[in-house]
Amino acid sequence: MTPCLRMLAALLALLAGFHGTTATASTAASCEQHLYAPADGRLTPHLLGRLSKSDGPTVGFEILDGHPLVAMPHQLIGFTERSVNKMVVTQLITGLSVLPAARVELQTSAGFQTVGKNGTNPDGIMTRAIHGRLYASGTSISVEVRGRQGVLKAAIFTSLTILALIVAATTAAAQTQVFVPGTASGCFGNPVDECVPLVAALTVSGPSWITVTYVSGMVNYGPGEAGPNGVFFTYDTYAQVPLQAAVGVSLMSTKDMGALFGVFVPQKTVQRKAFNALDGTKNVTRLGIMPNRLFFIGTGKRFWVTQAGTLFLGVNDSWVSDNGGGFNVAVAAQ
Numbered sequence: 375m376t377p378c379l380r381m382l383a384a385l386l387a388l389l390a391g392f393h394g395t396t397a398t399a400s401t402a403a404s405c406e407q408h409l410y411a412p413a414d415g416r417l418t419p420h421l422l423g424r425l426s427k428s429d430g431p432t433v434g435f436e437i438l439d440g441h442p443l444v445a446m447p448h449q450l451i452g453f454t455e456r457s458v459n460k461m462v463v464t465q466l467i468t469g470l471s472v473l474p475a476a477r478v479e480l481q482t483s484a485g486f487q488t489v490g491k492n493g494t495n496p497d498g499i500m501t502r503a504i505h506g507r508l509y510a511s512g513t514s515i516s517v518e519v520r521g522r523q524g525v526l527k528a529a530i531f532t533s534l535t536i537l538a539l540i541v542a543a544t545t546a547a548a549q550t551q552v553f554v555p556g557t558a559s560g561c562f563g564n565p566v567d568e569c570v571p572l573v574a575a576l577t578v579s580g581p582s583w584i585t586v587t588y589v590s591g592m593v594n595y596g597p598g599e600a601g602p603n604g605v606f607f608t609y610d611t612y613a614q615v616p617l618q619a620a621v622g623v624s625l626m627s628t629k630d631m632g633a634l635f636g637v638f639v640p641q642k643t644v645q646r647k648a649f650n651a652l653d654g655t656k657n658v659t660r661l662g663i664m665p666n667r668l669f670f671i672g673t674g675k676r677f678w679v680t681q682a683g684t685l686f687l688g689v690n691d692s693w694v695s696d697n698g699g700g701f702n703v704a705v706a707a708q
Contacts, residue, residue, distance in 0.1 A: 425451070434470025438478065445470040445480070450489065463487075463494060468581055468680055483678055549706035550576065554634065554687045556593035556697035561653045562616035562665055563692025564624070569658050570694060572637065572651040572686035576705040577644075579682050586636060586685070587704045588673045593632040594698040595691050600632025602701055603672040604690055607631035615690045619653075620668040633690040634671045634701055637663055641682035651686045 425444065434445035442453045445467050452459045469481030478489035485501035487494040552575045561569035576584060588602040608627040615628050617635055643649055646661055654662030691697060
């Protein structure tokens with residue numbers, strides 16, 4: 375391990391409350407010169423406090439007015455010489471950056487937020503412009519743009535460069551097209567007659583924005599046809615289509631028969647040998663998907679995922695032996 379890596383390990387140990395690595399002043403100076411400009415003294419070890427394991431994993435770490443600022447999934451923790459200050463954030467925090475003039479920017483499950491005296495405020499400009507992961511601090515904001523050939527990095531210094539970043543994010547998006555047959559219901563709902571697995575549409579390796587867009591096609595659900603938003607349909611008796619099973623109701627009708635729906639499954643589940651993209655509450659697979667995770671997509675949907683995994687797509691019908699047709703769907707990750 376290089377002296378610089380040993381130094382970083384020591385800092386992490388201090389924050390976590392462990393004491394297995396010692397960093398000297400000379401090591402700190404060497405590491406500072408290696409990673410930062412000479413004027414930046416952030417790597418001088420000085421213990422201000424410890425993070426509790428109950429606070430959850432660390433999402434981000436920055437320096438604000440010379441003091442450490444740590445982002446956890448639902449809170450910001452600021453350390454000073456005399457106190458530790460915490461601010462609860464309702465949305466899931468996925469990124470942290472500090473702009474010039476000590477402006478704190480968060481990336482959350484609800485988009486970008488700025489931090490003020492009274493809490494967080496939506497940052498509509500950043501939310502609309504950025505489709506990657508927020509990181510870095512100081513004189514610029516940087517984001518990560520994922521592409522087919524790896525990871526590209528772009529920085530915003532002024533509003534004039536936002537347009538260039540939007541172009542970079544658009545061209546770097548990994549996009550593909552899949553066909554979702556009218557029989558792919560995943561065995562969700564009641565009653566069912568055939569168990570056709572959901573379609574694996576897109577796999578991401580980490581936190582990403584996923585965009586699903588209907589392209590073409592119709593589903594023949596037996597008595598009629600439906601587009602991606604589905605159609606109203608009345609049953610002969612109480613029944614469930616997949617999206618009704620998702621909320622635990624059984625009715626005499628549905629407003630979205632044949633609609634396009636999706637579900638995101640974490641990578642650790644998908645990679646298990648026993649996994650199948652079928653209803654995990656029925657005796658049709660050893661490891662499946664819980665119905666309450668299904669969500670409506672229709673003609674399109676854009677959403678944020680916080681971890682690696684796979685998006686599966688299906689058709690909102692439970693009795694599929696008489697179904698035909700299907701949807702052509704474009705899916706992209708950024």
